[in-house]
Amino acid sequence: MLSFISQRVLKGVIVLLAIVVLNFFLIRLAPGDPAIVMAGEAGASDQVFVKQLREKFGLDKPLPEQLFIYVKGVVSLDLGFSFRQQAPVAKLIGERLPATLLLTLTAFAISLMLGIVFGTFAARFAGTFLDTAITVFALIFYAMPIFWVALMGILLFSVTMDWLPSFGYETVGANLTGFSHAVDVAKHLIMPAMTLGLFFMATYTRMTRASMLEVKRLDFVKTARAKGLGDAVIQRRHVLRNALLPVVTLAGVHSGTLIGGAVITETVFAWPGIGRLMYDALLQRDYNLLLGVFVICSAMVLIFNLITDLVYRLVDPRIEFAS
Amino acid sequence: MPKRVLLGLLLACGLAAPALAQEPKTGGVINAVIQPEPPGLMLAQVQNGPTQMVSGNIFEGLLRYSPKLEPQPELAESWSVSEDAKTYTFKLRKGVTWHDGKPFTAADVLFSIEMLKQTHARARTNLAQVDKVEAPDDHTVVFTLKQPFGPFLGIFEVGSMPMVPKHLYEGTDWKTNAYNNAPIGTGPFMFREWQKGSFIRLVKNPNYYEKGKPYLDEIYWQIIPDAAARSVAYETGKVDVLPGGSVENFDVPRLSKLKDTCVTGAGWEFFSPLAWLWLNNRQGPLADKRVRQAIMFAIDRDFAKDVIWNGLGKVATGPSASTIKYYTDDVKKYPYDPAKAKALLKEAGYKGEKIRLLPLAYGETWQRWGEAVKQNLQDVGMTIETIATDVAGGNQKIGDWDYDIAFTYLYQYGDPALGVGRNYISSNIAKGQVFNNVEGYSNPEIDKLFADGAVATPDSKRKEIYEKAQKILVEDVPVAWMLELQFPTITRCKVKNLITTGIGVNDGFKDAWLDK
Numbered sequence: 001m002l003s004f005i006s007q008r009v010l011k012g013v014i015v016l017l018a019i020v021v022l023n024f025f026l027i028r029l030a031p032g033d034p035a036i037v038m039a040g041e042a043g044a045s046d047q048v049f050v051k052q053l054r055e056k057f058g059l060d061k062p063l064p065e066q067l068f069i070y071v072k073g074v075v076s077l078d079l080g081f082s083f084r085q086q087a088p089v090a091k092l093i094g095e096r097l098p099a100t101l102l103l104t105l106t107a108f109a110i111s112l113m114l115g116i117v118f119g120t121f122a123a124r125f126a127g128t129f130l131d132t133a134i135t136v137f138a139l140i141f142y143a144m145p146i147f148w149v150a151l152m153g154i155l156l157f158s159v160t161m162d163w164l165p166s167f168g169y170e171t172v173g174a175n176l177t178g179f180s181h182a183v184d185v186a187k188h189l190i191m192p193a194m195t196l197g198l199f200f201m202a203t204y205t206r207m208t209r210a211s212m213l214e215v216k217r218l219d220f221v222k223t224a225r226a227k228g229l230g231d232a233v234i235q236r237r238h239v240l241r242n243a244l245l246p247v248v249t250l251a252g253v254h255s256g257t258l259i260g261g262a263v264i265t266e267t268v269f270a271w272p273g274i275g276r277l278m279y280d281a282l283l284q285r286d287y288n289l290l291l292g293v294f295v296i297c298s299a300m301v302l303i304f305n306l307i308t309d310l311v312y313r314l315v316d317p318r319i320e321f322a323s
Numbered sequence: 324m325p326k327r328v329l330l331g332l333l334l335a336c337g338l339a340a341p342a343l344a345q346e347p348k349t350g351g352v353i354n355a356v357i358q359p360e361p362p363g364l365m366l367a368q369v370q371n372g373p374t375q376m377v378s379g380n381i382f383e384g385l386l387r388y389s390p391k392l393e394p395q396p397e398l399a400e401s402w403s404v405s406e407d408a409k410t411y412t413f414k415l416r417k418g419v420t421w422h423d424g425k426p427f428t429a430a431d432v433l434f435s436i437e438m439l440k441q442t443h444a445r446a447r448t449n450l451a452q453v454d455k456v457e458a459p460d461d462h463t464v465v466f467t468l469k470q471p472f473g474p475f476l477g478i479f480e481v482g483s484m485p486m487v488p489k490h491l492y493e494g495t496d497w498k499t500n501a502y503n504n505a506p507i508g509t510g511p512f513m514f515r516e517w518q519k520g521s522f523i524r525l526v527k528n529p530n531y532y533e534k535g536k537p538y539l540d541e542i543y544w545q546i547i548p549d550a551a552a553r554s555v556a557y558e559t560g561k562v563d564v565l566p567g568g569s570v571e572n573f574d575v576p577r578l579s580k581l582k583d584t585c586v587t588g589a590g591w592e593f594f595s596p597l598a599w600l601w602l603n604n605r606q607g608p609l610a611d612k613r614v615r616q617a618i619m620f621a622i623d624r625d626f627a628k629d630v631i632w633n634g635l636g637k638v639a640t641g642p643s644a645s646t647i648k649y650y651t652d653d654v655k656k657y658p659y660d661p662a663k664a665k666a667l668l669k670e671a672g673y674k675g676e677k678i679r680l681l682p683l684a685y686g687e688t689w690q691r692w693g694e695a696v697k698q699n700l701q702d703v704g705m706t707i708e709t710i711a712t713d714v715a716g717g718n719q720k721i722g723d724w725d726y727d728i729a730f731t732y733l734y735q736y737g738d739p740a741l742g743v744g745r746n747y748i749s750s751n752i753a754k755g756q757v758f759n760n761v762e763g764y765s766n767p768e769i770d771k772l773f774a775d776g777a778v779a780t781p782d783s784k785r786k787e788i789y790e791k792a793q794k795i796l797v798e799d800v801p802v803a804w805m806l807e808l809q810f811p812t813i814t815r816c817k818v819k820n821l822i823t824t825g826i827g828v829n830d831g832f833k834d835a836w837l838d839k
Contacts, residue, residue, distance in 0.1 A: 032715025033722075039444065040718050040757055049444035050756055056498070086363045086503050095519050154555050166555045167547050172522045173352060270547040272520025280359065280548075285715045 008309070012302040019298045020074055020291065024067050027287055034285040035059060038084060056083050057287070070288075074295060080288035082281075089292035093274055097296065099169055100273030102185075103265065104258045106193040111200035112251055118201070119208020119247075120240060126213060134205060141202035146261055150195045150268040157191060164191050167270035192269040196261050200254055204247055211243035218242075244315050252308030256301040345819065349538050351837035353818065355564035355828075356553050357523065357544040364514065364523075365503040366485040367435065368442045372829070375482040376566060377544050380525055380831040381422075382508035383486060385413055385432070385464075386479040388825045390592045392648070392737045394476050395824070398427065398486060398509065399464075408471035408780050415462040419532045421488045422513045429458030434489035438497065449478040449741065452778075471780045474648075474738035480593065480826055481510075483736070511537035511833035521546060531833075538836035550686060554578060563818055566828045567591065567810025572633050572688045578813050585816040588635065588809040590827015595644035595742075596810070598732035600696070600803040601721060605763040608678065609727055613671040615800035618728075619657035621664035621703040622696055628806055631692050635811060639804035641797040642743050646807070647735050649776075649789035654797040664703040677706045681721065681729035684714045689730060696728075722757045732808055733758060737825070739789045744773035747792075747801060764801030 035053035054060045058069065073080050079089035122134040141149075158166035165171070165188050176184050215221065216239055224234045262275035274293050281289040312319050361373040366382045385399040394402070399413040419427040436456055439446035452472040457465045468475065478484060486509060491502050506514050511533075512525035523544040527537055545562055547553045554574045556562045558581065567590070570578065579586045600618070608614045624638045643650045678700070682693025697707045707728075712720065720726050735742035745751055748770050751759035769792060776788040812828060814821055820834040 030716070031719045032713070033719055034715075036718045036722055036755075036757055037715045040714075047753055047756065048447070052441075083498075084362045086365070086369070086498065092519065099520070151551060154552065158559055159555055162559065166559055166561070167552050168545070169521055172354070172543050172545060173524075173541070268549045268552055270521075270545075270549070270552060272518065272546075276520060276548060283713055283715065284362075 005306070005310075008306050012299075012306070015302065016295065016298055017071070017074075020071060020295060021067065023291055023294045024070060027285075027290055028063070030285070032285045033059075034084070034287060037284050053083075070291065079292035079295065082286055082289040082292075084284055084286045085289065089289050092277065092289060093292055093296055096272060096274045096277050099271060100259070100262055100266070100275060102189065103192055103196065103271055103273055104262055106189060107197035107200070107261075107265075108251070108254075108258060110193060111197035112204055112247075114197075115201045115204025116208050116240075116244070116247065118205040120212060120235070122205065122209040123212035123216070123239075123243075124235060126209075131209075135209070138202040138205040141198040142206070144198070146195060146199060146264045147268055149198060150191070150265060153191045153195055154268075164188075166191075169272050188269075188271075192265045192271050195269075196258065196265045199261065200258070203250065203254075207247050207250055208240075208243060211246050212239050215239050215243045241315060245312070248308060248311050248315060252305050255304030255308075256297070259297050259300065345838065347535075347538050347820065347834075347836040348839060349535070349836070350540055351538075351839060352541045352543065353539055353564060353832065353835065353837065354543045354545055354562040355566065356556065356562050356569045357546055357566075358550075358553065358569055359548065360520065360546045361523075363503055364506045364517070365500075366482065366506075367438055367487045368497065368503065370443060370445065370482065375829045377523055377525070378485070378506065378508070379481050379510075379826070379829050380512040380542065380833070381506050381510045381514055382481055383510045383831075384479045384481040384484050385415075385486070386476070387830055388477070388480055388593050388737065390589060390825045392477065392592060392646075392825050394479070397479075397481075399479070402476070404476075409468045411466040411468070411475060413464045413466075415464065416532055417462055419509050420530055421490075421509055422507045422528060423488075423491075424530075425488065425490055427486070427488075427509050428461040429464045430461070431486055431489045432456075432464045433458055434493060435485070435487040438487055438492065439484060442497065443484075445736075446478075446484055449483060470778045472740075472778060473776070473780070473782070473785050474740045477737045477741060480830070482826070482829060510831055512539075512542060512831070515541075533833070537833045539832060542832055550574075557581075557813065563815045564821065564828070565813040567812050570813070571686060572631070572635065575633055575635070575811055575813070579811075583816045584813060585818075586811050586813050587822060588811050590812060590822035590825070590829075591808075591810060592646045592825035592827075593737050594826070594829075595646045595735040595737070596732050596808040597639055597642075597644045597735060598730070598805040598808050599639070600805065601726065601729040601731055601762050602800070602802055603724060603727050603762060604801060605724065607727060608671065608673050608676050611671045611673075612799060613667045614673055615803065616657070617664040617667035617671070617673075617703065618700065618803050619800055620660045620667065621705070622699045622803065622805070623659040624805055625659065627692055627695060631688060631695060632806065632808070636809040637807040639807050641793045641804055642747065642802075643739055643789070643793055644735050644807045647742070648738050649786045651790045651793055653790070654794050661699075661703050668704060673705070675704065675706045677708055679710050679727045680707050681710050681712065681717055681726045683730040683732075684712060684717055693730060696730075718757045721761050722755050724754060724761065724763065728803075731758075739792070740773070740777040744777070744792075747796060748773050762801050764799070766795070766799065769795060 034057055035050050038053055039050050058066060082089050082092055085092055118134050122131045125131050154166045157164040169188055170184050221234060221238055224238050262273060263279050266273045266275040267279060278293040357373050357377060359373055361377055363369040364374060364378045366374055366378040383398050385397060386394045387397045389395055398416055400416045401414045403412050415429060421427055433456055440450060452468050454467045454469045488507050491507055492500055511528050511531050513528050515526045516524040525542045527540050547556055550571045554570045557565050557578060602609045602615050604610055628636050628638055640652045641654050680697055683689040693709060697709055700707050721729050746760055747764055748760060749765040752763055753759060772788050772792040776785050779785045779788055817838045819836050819838055823834045824830045
């Protein structure tokens with residue numbers, strides 16, 4: 001298993017470097033010049049100023065040299081300097097990453113847990129009203145765009161009912177500590193996490209349902225029944241466990257999509273995570289910052305995929321790690 | 324009475340006016356929206372709008388300006404001008420200290436000017452006429468100009484010329500100086516905390532030189548990136564101040580009607596944002612003056628004001644906003660007249676060639692305006708193709724002159740020499756840059772008028788020159804002027820005296836207080 005992990009890590013590093021090089025060029029393909037953006041924000045655009053900014057960004061150097069400098073930095077774990085934010089990229093990402101991890105992991109846990117529970121119920125009571133209700137709701141959540149769900153959530157739970165805060169990570173100025181701070185953060189987290197999680201929950205519900213219905217028809221389930229096992233045991237140990245494999249695969253793939261969804265969720269709810277940092281960096285053509293966020297996100301996706309592979313083995317002991 | 328007219332009247336009257344009569348109360352916290360999040364707070368190095376809005380509380384300039392743009396004391400308590408209008412002497416306030424306790428002196432002014440010449444594009448241009456700056460003593464600064472420069476007393480507000488602490492910056496690498504992220508100024512509020520992506524916290528400067536001020540204990544600048552979420556934050560009572568431009572215009576009438584809400588359009592007199600369409604004068608049908616004039620006649624600018632901007636602002640008559648010096652409306656008029664536009668297009672021989680329109684990617688209001696203009700132009704027979712892009716992409720296209728018509732709005736900074744001429748003089752035609760003469764208009768007479776206007780004396784001579792320039796430009800239509808924009812500031816009515824100068828919320832909250 002160790003050799004499997006080390007091989008995957010090595011491959012991951014190579015993939016990461018390839019991503020860095022690809023992104024480096026992709027970003028520069030987009031029209032827009034960071035020096036012009038900054039000059040625009042300053043309300044002035046004389047030649048000296050723009051030239052000064054280009055020199056500061058290192059944009060006056062030839063592209064291969066810029067790439068070499070950047071890759072050299074990444075290899076030595078230096079993600080560069082954001083000139084627009086006037087701070088090292090690693091520091092900026094480090095400040096925001098915990099919030100994004102809290103949001104995405106909570107959304108991920110909620111969606112996976114509820115998705116599997118609802119999917120199991122739908123499969124268990126297939127063809128009944130409960131199944132239809134779960135399927136219809138799953139379809140609705142699957143179809144609704146995240147930003148719309150977010151705005152409707154704010155309208156209902158913040159404006160109309162005044163139950164939940166509409167924005168932010170915590171109550172600013174409240175200076176809460178300990179448990180009351182945790183409760184405050186949790187209150188702020190509910191809506192963004194649910195908004196982000198609903199789409200994925202719907203996906204897992206549908207996937208679990210379909211997969212369980214398929215497994216239920218297989219011979220080993222009949223054998224289990226013939227052995228006289230109870231329905232609950234069959235559903236849990238035999239059907240669900242086998243049906244989870246495609247769900248786990250999908251969850252691994254979704255790790256990257258979750259970050260994408262976080263961009264919208266974090267923007268609407270003013271959640272101070274890297275999704276928004278990435279969005280702002282993109283609009284401002286803050287190349288170093290954008291590349292830094294891409295590197296971190298890619299690394300996260302690779303780590304999630306490694307975890308998925310390891311979870312396979314736990315779910316289905318028949319799977320072996322190929323070295 | 325139509326609602327938008329009522330709103331306009333309320334704005335015109337200035338709802339905050341009755342507050343002036345009340346005795347200010349000390350204490351309290353204000354939550355205000357800042358959008359977008361500033362990239363940094365070191366005003367001498369970062370000059371975008373949000374930076375000034377926050378840092379205008381931390382840093383100060385030598386002067387501030389009244390709504391009529393008259394200079395008022397700030398760090399300079401008095402000033403005098405020599406008879407030949409070439410020597411300006413500023414007497415600095417005594418007893419002013421930086422937030423770290425060190426005294427503010429004339430040496431700081433001299434250092435700030437040297438720094439700004441390298442880091443602040445607008446300050447560098449503004450200071451181009453300065454021959455030398457001297458400090459005969461700790462509290463006197465003397466500027467000697469190469470020649471008289473009419474708008475000179477208009478270049479000292481905090482955003483144009485913020486004072487920087489020499490003792491913290493001299494001999495350091497300015498761009499990586501640790502104080503960039505924890506700025507030290509002389510202003511009424513001190514920087515305390517910045518949780519990136521969440522909020523910026525400023526606290527009262529207890530040693531502020533104006534005794535009793537500031538009245539507020541703290542300011543929290545809340546960072547909320549989505550416009551709808553900003554409206555909700557106000558509606559649910561989480562923020563008390565929505566500075567101009569914080570919410571989409573179509574939300575303004577709704578928010579204005581909320582209980583205990585006051586709205587004012589004041590505080591933009593210095594900047595005087597003017598919206599226009601860049602018209603690429605170099606190529607295609609727009610190279611013909613008659614086509615450009617046809618565009619002016621074809622666009623229903625009253626509709627844009629009344630519907631898209633909810634009655635806020637004023638239809639522009641030419642290159643100068645009516646709030647800045649030497650404005651005249653004695654120029655050729657372009658009322659909405661599609662028939663005249665069609666006739667001019669026919670006369671110019673326009674045959675339906677495709678015209679590319681670049682809207683401004685600043686949100687829903689601008690998108691709607693782009694659609695309205697497209698419809699207006701199509702109505703008179705023009706073929707318009709809208710090009711979708713984000714701000715950075717749009718700026719690149721405009722800078723590369725790769726457009727036909729493009730939306731923009733620019734500040735005017737109170738004087739035609741500072742904020743108007745730059746867009747029309749031919750020496751400002753430089754590919755790869757924005758916000759200069761990107762339309763490619765070249766007229767030696769205009770070049771001369773703007774060159775003369777900047778240095779002419781007395782004032783009546785400047786007036787004569789700029790009025791002539793306005794007449795010529797309005798006849799030539801190098802760009803299509805749309806509206807003098809008004810960005811209403813929405814506050815709880817308990818917030819008093821928030822806006823007391825022509826620089827508005829960008830000038831700090833030192834006069835503001837809460838009627839608890």
